[in-house]
Amino acid sequence: DSGVTQTPKHLITATGQRVTLRCSPRSGDLSVYWYQQSLDQGLQFLIQYYNGEERAKGNILERFSAQQFPDLHSELNLSSLELGDSALYFCASSVAGTGELFFGEGSRLTVL
Amino acid sequence: AQSVTQLDSQVPVFEEAPVELRCNYSSSVSVYLFWYVQYPNQGLQLLLKYLSGSTLVKGINGFEAEFNKSQTSFHLRKPSVHISDTAEYFCAVSDPTDSWGKLQFGAGTQVVVTP
Numbered sequence: 083d084s085g086v087t088q089t090p091k092h093l094i095t096a097t098g099q100r101v102t103l104r105c106s107p108r109s110g111d112l113s114v115y116w117y118q119q120s121l122d123q124g125l126q127f128l129i130q131y132y133n134g135e136e137r138a139k140g141n142i143l144e145r146f147s148a149q150q151f152p153d154l155h156s157e158l159n160l161s162s163l164e165l166g167d168s169a170l171y172f173c174a175s176s177v178a179g180t181g182e183l184f185f186g187e188g189s190r191l192t193v194l
Numbered sequence: 195a196q197s198v199t200q201l202d203s204q205v206p207v208f209e210e211a212p213v214e215l216r217c218n219y220s221s222s223v224s225v226y227l228f229w230y231v232q233y234p235n236q237g238l239q240l241l242l243k244y245l246s247g248s249t250l251v252k253g254i255n256g257f258e259a260e261f262n263k264s265q266t267s268f269h270l271r272k273p274s275v276h277i278s279d280t281a282e283y284f285c286a287v288s289d290p291t292d293s294w295g296k297l298q299f300g301a302g303t304q305v306v307v308t309p
Contacts, residue, residue, distance in 0.1 A: 084237060115295050125238075125284065125299040138293035172237055176295050181226060181245050183295050185237030 085109070086186035088173050094192045100161040103189045107154055107175030113137070114156040115176070115183060116148055120169035131156055132178075160191070168193045196221040196287050200300035207275055207307055215270040215303045217285030226294055227268040228286040229259055232302075238284065244268065245290075255279070280307045 085108035095101055107114050116128040127140035131150035142148075145163075150156045160167060170190050174183040201216040219225060226245050230238040242253025249261040259270045268285060282304050286297040 084239070086237070113295060117297075124301050125297075127296050127298070130293050130295060138296045140296060174238075174295070181228075181243045181294060182240045183238075183297070185230075185239070187235070187237045 084184040084186060086173055086175050086184050088171075088186035088189050090189055091187065092190050092192075094194060095163060096194055097163055097165060099163050099193075100159065101163065101191065103158040103160070103171050103173075103191075105156045105158070105173030105175075105186060107156070107173070108184055111175035111177055111184070112154065113176045113178065114150055114154070115174040116142075116156070116158050117172040117174065117185075118169050119172060119188070120166075123169075125172075128158070163191075163193045165193050167191065196225065196289060196298045198285050198287050198298055198300035200283075200285050200303050202303050203301065204304045204306065207305065209277055209307055209309050210274050212271065212273050213275050213279075213305060215283050215285075215305070217268045217270065217300060219266050219268065219285075219287045221266075221287060221289070223289055223291065226288045226290055227259075227261060228288070228297065229253065229257070229268070229270050230284045230286060230299075232282045232284065234281070241270070241283075275305070275307050277307050277309065279305060281305060 087106040112133045128142040130138040170188045174185045229241040244261045285300040
């Protein structure tokens, strides 16, 4: 158990819909990262938040957005969903300077 | 920009035999290097990391890796594998001058250990 909690574990929805994925980092970790894992693109970094502020951005689509709340949990919002958005979405958290990311078990999104 | 190449998509190995997973990277700057493991239906777990210092890095579960700057490689080794080492292994790189947790992952190597 990494200490990072993601909900929901599985989500099935239709094209054009919007979903929200939630992540609770390990206690005390200020940084939250979102990654997408798909068969065709592999593991890709989406975005990082540090103590409520966006810190780094990767290949995140404009239809996707994220935020980190004062209690440090984070949400990834995916809108106007397409079939290609079907993937496993991971959240990870870290303590600054340690070089280790702790990953949750992921949220598996299926878009039909 | 950085990239990571894992040269083998799948590596079959017998129990108690040694295994080596190859990873090469390209980068115009110095890098941090990582190996993560993903067991079925689980998230990723850090095996080991190279941030600086000794080029031979020891990690969890008996794994080690050697950073070779001249060959831009960071191969992972284990002298004797167990059935429980069956998993997917990912090499990753990040730029120390950027967010170190912004990892560029390789495509992964599936290790299948058989008795």
